[in-house]
Amino acid sequence: MRPGPKGARRRRGLLARLIGTRGERAAVRALRARGLRVLGRNLRTPAGELDVLAEDRGLLVLVEVKTCGRETDTAPWERIGAEGRRRLEGIGRWLTSQAAFRGRGWRLDLVAVTFGTGRPVVTIRPDAL
DSSP: OOOOHHHHHHHHHHHHHHHHHHHHHHHHHHHHHTTOEEEEEEEEETTEEEEEEEEETTEEEEEEEEEESSOOSSOGGGGOOHHHHHHHHHHHHHHHHSTTTTTOOEEEEEEEEEOOSSSOEEEEETTOO
């Protein structure tokens, strides 16, 4: 018996979450290798969810991770539209209004992770947005 469309969608959703989680782990390893201190992952704020919050020499770094299972024609940073940029900027404003981060500078980085054969390819674009 063949699963219906709901079952196929559920499997695709599960696979996307699995690839996304693996991509975030690869991104965190790459950020740490560059000397950034990771402060948190999957942070939920009133302005939206942030993939990774890190610190680079006192500067807060808000990191958006884009993961794909193979090479595509679309660059990962092109997959973040105006709404995504506004969401990330809102998260930055909200974070720096909180007592723990008040007055701190911040930037938005993009980490693209591509899985193919072998090890993931991780590309970090500081201040990309």
